[in-house]
Amino acid sequence: MKGFVGSVLLAAVLSIAQQGLAQARDFTVTAWGGAVQDAKRNIYFTPFGMEKGIKVLDDVYEGGWAPFKAMQDTGVVPWDVVQVETAELVRGCEEGIFAPLDWSKIGDKKDFVPYAVSQCGVGTTAWSIVIAYNKDSVKEGPATVQDFFNLQKWPGKRAMRRGPKINLEFALMADGVAPADVYKVLSTPQGIDRAFAKLDTIKPQIQWWKAGAQPTEWLASGDVALALAYNGRVSAALDEGKHFGIVWQNTQYDVDAWAIPAKSPYIELAHQFIKYASDPKRQADFTNIFAYGTTINGADKFIKPERITLLPAGDNLKTGLHIGSEEARAFWLDHLEELNERFNSWSGTSE
């Protein structure tokens, strides 16, 4: 019996000691899971580890504030480089969760597209929201955002992302507001009423999605006629042989960025990783698999020509709205909770 108690105690002590040692964990980078994670591992994580002669682990981070709140509260930092959306990047930078970057270790800011450069983040993957439709069932495709609201000519359900973000902007642009004025108009109560009123005109026909994979599935199965979807998902469906059309007018775009948690034990290595991942050829390799935009000049010449027209870049963004701009972020940080309540109240009633 004594031996038993002793061995249990020993095991307990050992496991605590091991946890202490686990602080010295391997260099860890995150991506957004699934097939994207595999691609990023093959293109960035594993080759970087081989070049440096170290082990690089990868973990999944799929949005939200909860993991950073946990870092703040517990002081445990499981990641050294994390790929985040603009909202979290800015909030994390303001609250000191992400370290301010030493750009001299990363590269010349001028080599990046302007919206990829910030105090705590280096943009890596540009994405956008586009109108998509299934050419097999919609003979003459829509051409403008106004067409999305034309139920006579294009009857049937519309897939839209659940929540006020993206949809209020979209409604205003369809109502004739220029992209540059969207947030000015939204900042007034009349502007918000105007956006909801526009959405009211198609409300019974909206089918709300939550996961990025849903809208293209619904287009393929015929559940919806038109959809607002992530451009990368639409391109992935095209790669699978689906006949989808894309409308780029007033597309809403942003960029996901690499950021370094301020309490990471590998700050130096993290800078080296970001530099490594900001290489034009490597970014192009990723874009050739997933049609998300690159952020560094010179990547275009490595991208397959038929890909270029499918990317949130160049002419496709001419009438676009940058939803990661300072103006957009300030608006949503101030009004997200309030408009979320209004959206929940509005969308939950049938008329």
Added chain:
Amino acid sequence: MTAASPAAMTDLRAGLRRAERRRQVRAFGLVTPLLAFMLAIFVLPIASTLLFSISSTEMKTALPRTTAALANWSGDALPDETTYAALAADLAQGYAAKTVAGIATRLNQEIPGLRSLVMQTARKAETLPPPYRAAFAAVDPRWEDVATWRAMKSAAGPLTPRYLLQVLDLEREWDGSIVSVAPDRAVYITYLTRTFWMSIVVTLLCVAIGYPLAFYAAHCRPFARRLVLGSVLLPFLVSVLVRTAAWIVVLQKNGIVNSLLVWLGIVDQPVQLIFDRFGVYVVMVHVLLPFLVLPLYSVMRTIPALHMRAASSLGATPLSAFLSVYLPQSLPGLGAGAMLVFILSLGYYTTPALVGGPGDQMLSSLVTEFALEIGNWGMASAAATLLLISTLVSYLTFSRLFRARGFLP
């Protein structure tokens, strides 16, 4: 046998009591690990989470001087210059220490727009020249609005009623009166009543489908019983996500059911069967049915067939024999099963999220939204508290209702 002497009786009684006490101590000792376990990983975390719904300590931590200066402020007119100076010092320090963003987010809950006001002022706080009131007003005229300062005082804490009031669609005015929020922000009571209504419908549907099923399973041949119980239990072995995805395939616009309906000529156009309330009910009933059938079945198995025969031999029609003899005996199983289904429905999240529209979401979806997406712990905790209380009240109502009739142990 002679009667024992009083002294011997007392000794015996004391001895018995001692033995009893020893037994109790030992029994308690045996359950101590379990109690400690429950306390440590169940009761304490839940209690500490619920505390978020009333706590408001951000002001005191991030803006200590301002909080102190506001303590004796009446709120009738703008605060004095020393309060402005205190805020300037707090903001400058908080901006350097990166603690301002947190309090800015907290104040934004009081008045939307305060977040950017506080951040913008904090950025300049270091260089603001006295007199501070004029300097603040130059940054933004809202600093000369008494409402801004009242918001800070309301948030000063350490406790706040705002989250719990908000989940009841109420808010507190500055004078202390409690009023309803504007109609376009009143969503939480709708969610609460919807949660109850959907749980009631799911429970009734489960009873309507599950009772005959359990009856058949309890009284048919062994082979058929194995088949019925197997098909009820089989879904149990598959994850909720997979079952839900399967239903999407079956019920979607060009899915199996719609193709069949069109082929049979019952409808000319495919009908909406999923991504609405109907779809949520179908999937929830499918997922929750075993929780009703299993307890009901086990009770029905113990009802002797003789009882029904005795009733018929005494002249009862099959219906009246069922109503007066069988049904009452099966009620304990029905009560337990229905209670399980109802309470599980109250906290349902996955199914409505995947196959429902915005009008089919229940309270738990609000908890997720606030905790994971928005990061407002106060509201997440208040919504969770509302859900917890609803569940406890339903449980107590149910068990009282059924225990009074002797249907529950």
